[in-house]
Amino acid sequence: MLKLITSAQMHEVDAHTISTEPIASVDLMERASKAFVCFFCNHFPDKNISIAVYCGTGNNGGDGLAIARLLKANQYENIDVKIARFSDHATADFDTNFTRLKEASVPFIELKAGDFPEENADVIIDALLGSGLNKPLSGAYADLVKHLNNIEKKVIAVDVPTGLLTEGVIDKDAIVLKADLVITFQRPKLNFLLPESASFMDDFVVVDIGLDENFIQNLDSNFELIEEKDVVKTVRPRKKFEHKGTFGHALLIAGQAKTMGAALLCSSAAAYAGVGLTTVCIPAPGLTALNSLIPEVMAIVREEKQMPEIEWDKFTVIGAGPGLGKDSTALMEALFANFKKSVVLDADALNMLSENSDWWQSIPENSIITPHVKEFDRLFGAHTSWWERLETAKKQAAEKKIIIVLKNQYTIITTPEGSQYFNPTGNSAMASGGMGDVLTGIITSFIAQKYAPAEAALLGVYLHGKAGDELALNNRSSVVLAAQVAAQVPVTLAKIIAQKNG
Numbered sequence: 001m002l003k004l005i006t007s008a009q010m011h012e013v014d015a016h017t018i019s020t021e022p023i024a025s026v027d028l029m030e031r032a033s034k035a036f037v038c039f040f041c042n043h044f045p046d047k048n049i050s051i052a053v054y055c056g057t058g059n060n061g062g063d064g065l066a067i068a069r070l071l072k073a074n075q076y077e078n079i080d081v082k083i084a085r086f087s088d089h090a091t092a093d094f095d096t097n098f099t100r101l102k103e104a105s106v107p108f109i110e111l112k113a114g115d116f117p118e119e120n121a122d123v124i125i126d127a128l129l130g131s132g133l134n135k136p137l138s139g140a141y142a143d144l145v146k147h148l149n150n151i152e153k154k155v156i157a158v159d160v161p162t163g164l165l166t167e168g169v170i171d172k173d174a175i176v177l178k179a180d181l182v183i184t185f186q187r188p189k190l191n192f193l194l195p196e197s198a199s200f201m202d203d204f205v206v207v208d209i210g211l212d213e214n215f216i217q218n219l220d221s222n223f224e225l226i227e228e229k230d231v232v233k234t235v236r237p238r239k240k241f242e243h244k245g246t247f248g249h250a251l252l253i254a255g256q257a258k259t260m261g262a263a264l265l266c267s268s269a270a271a272y273a274g275v276g277l278t279t280v281c282i283p284a285p286g287l288t289a290l291n292s293l294i295p296e297v298m299a300i301v302r303e304e305k306q307m308p309e310i311e312w313d314k315f316t317v318i319g320a321g322p323g324l325g326k327d328s329t330a331l332m333e334a335l336f337a338n339f340k341k342s343v344v345l346d347a348d349a350l351n352m353l354s355e356n357s358d359w360w361q362s363i364p365e366n367s368i369i370t371p372h373v374k375e376f377d378r379l380f381g382a383h384t385s386w387w388e389r390l391e392t393a394k395k396q397a398a399e400k401k402i403i404i405v406l407k408n409q410y411t412i413i414t415t416p417e418g419s420q421y422f423n424p425t426g427n428s429a430m431a432s433g434g435m436g437d438v439l440t441g442i443i444t445s446f447i448a449q450k451y452a453p454a455e456a457a458l459l460g461v462y463l464h465g466k467a468g469d470e471l472a473l474n475n476r477s478s479v480v481l482a483a484q485v486a487a488q489v490p491v492t493l494a495k496i497i498a499q500k501n502g
């Protein structure tokens with residue numbers, strides 16, 4: 001896991017690294033600037049492009065000055081620097097780099113508030129403000145950023161897009177210099193992982209600047225980014241002599257006439273993810289489709305008005321909700337009355353739960369809910385920002401002793417203990433119907449296979465996204481369908497297990 005930290009903590013890490021490595025802060029700035037330039041040179045190999053580096057007078061601006069000098073040393077000849085000296089304050093490392101810039105004869109001008117020259121460069125490097133932002137942009141900075149946004153150039157931001165808060169509620173009307181790419185130092189900033197950042201930046205990459213990792217990992221933060229090695233550590237390869245009884249029996253309660261596909265998708269995904277036995281509880285019209293698509297899955301047929309006979313004790317885990325419709329409250333109540341092990345609730349199970357809040361007290365501890373944003377808000381009330389949703393998830397997971405999987409580009413898994421794990425896998429080719437149903441099947445399958453529910457959630461979310469990445473990225477496919485992801489899971493899983501075996 002990579003611990004994710006606030007800007008204030010990042011400043012602590014800088015200070016700690018400077019004093020204990022030890023390294024002069026201006027040398028750390030040089031190291032950060034080199035890391036930026038190294039990525040930039042690979043990304044923009046054409047040395048003839050014209051580049052304008054906009055610098056503030058803090059350390060982000062200091063980085064900008066060092067970057068301009070290093071780019072010139074790397075044979076980028078068409079460089080000029082624009083310094084936004086809108087106050088008397090400049091950091092010592094800015095001043096040192098200003099002297100070095102002049103020594104290296106990189107052309108520069110100092111901008112005057114309200115009088116900005118025309119910009120003809122191909123690329124703008126944004127080194128105006130970084131993680132030191134402590135209030136919304138106003139005055140000359142706001143004017144400059146609006147001016148640069150209007151000219152619609154390619155913008156590469158240093159560490160943070162100017163004007164974007166790295167954590168806390170992002171104001172959707174904030175004045176931010178929109179970046180095509182952010183080359184950020186050491187860690188993704190928390191807000192880069194929340195959907196509101198999409199209005200201000202298209203993408204980011206993280207470059208290592210050699211800060212003290214041990215110190216970062218020991219900082220007090222409940223936010224973590226899942227790494228592949230965590231998943232490699234968690235998976236358990238199958239052993240000789242293990243049989244279907246070893247891998248549990250999952251029941252999925254899903255599907256209705258119009259949305260039978262959801263039942264097929266979640267139950268097949270459970271089977272592909274390796275559960276020993278899968279049963280799906282569906283209405284009769286789904287039976288032929290089920291048997292044709294995936295004969296390995298067994299069925300409990302339910303009639304419209306009649307409760308099906310379910311031997312609850314037979315099942316290791318139950319996943320409920322995909323395509324279920326909202327008129328299955330009696331079945332859900334029977335589930336909660338009869339089944340005391342972890343359940344996985346998704347889709348219509350969550351929609352019914354939001355209208356039957358007394359069910360909460362019957363949901364077994366360490367159960368998992370997998371809402372997308374609308375289901376989350378239906379359950380816990382409307383939110384105006386994702387930062388607030390993070391706080392709500394933490395509070396609700398602790399109060400209800402459940403694991404909350406809030407789905408998105410970077411799905412967030414919140415445990416009852418208050419940890420919040422961001423998942424890095426997955427891509428927009430997966431934004432297609434049925435994808436969540438597959439995730440429900442996968443997580444249910446891992447619980448059946450005796451992974452602890454939090455492990456099953458982490459493993460399931462990571463693998464689901466990774467399977468989608470393999471399909472979309474390796475095949476250059478712009479759309480991936482849910483059934484393809486389900487069928488890819490065993491392949492993805494095998495690659496993870498192979499890493500474990502060395």
Ligand SMILES: NC(=O)C1=CN([C@@H]2O[C@H](COP(=O)(O)OP(=O)(O)OC[C@H]3O[C@@H](n4cnc5c(N)ncnc54)[C@H](O)[C@@H]3O)[C@@H](O)[C@H]2O)[C@@H](O)CC1
Pocket residue numbers: 011014015025028029030032056057058059060061063091128129130131132133134135136137138141158159160185209
């Ligand atoms: N040793 C370090 O601390 C390192 C810092 N690095 C760079 O330093 C940056 C952080 O530098 P600083 O802390 O100097 O901060 P910034 O350069 O981001 O901002 C400079 C100053 O601007 C002022 N400011 C904040 N919000 C403002 C607003 N809305 N309008 C006008 N002025 C505002 C603040 O006084 C702030 O300290 C990082 O983003 C990174 O680019 C890197 O060089 C790596 C090492």
Ligand SMILES: Nc1ncnc2c1ncn2[C@@H]1O[C@H](COP(=O)(O)OP(=O)(O)O)[C@@H](O)[C@H]1O
Pocket residue numbers: 347371372407408409410411425426427428429430431432433434435436437438439464465
């Ligand atoms: N842009 C994306 N990047 C990563 N994952 C995505 C993206 N779009 C969708 N997904 C994943 O697909 C799933 C969609 O779930 P959900 O909205 O419940 O779909 P459905 O209701 O159609 O089954 C989630 O796991 C989500 O993380």
Ligand SMILES: [K+]
Pocket residue numbers: 060126127128129130157158159160161162
């Ligand atoms: K910046």
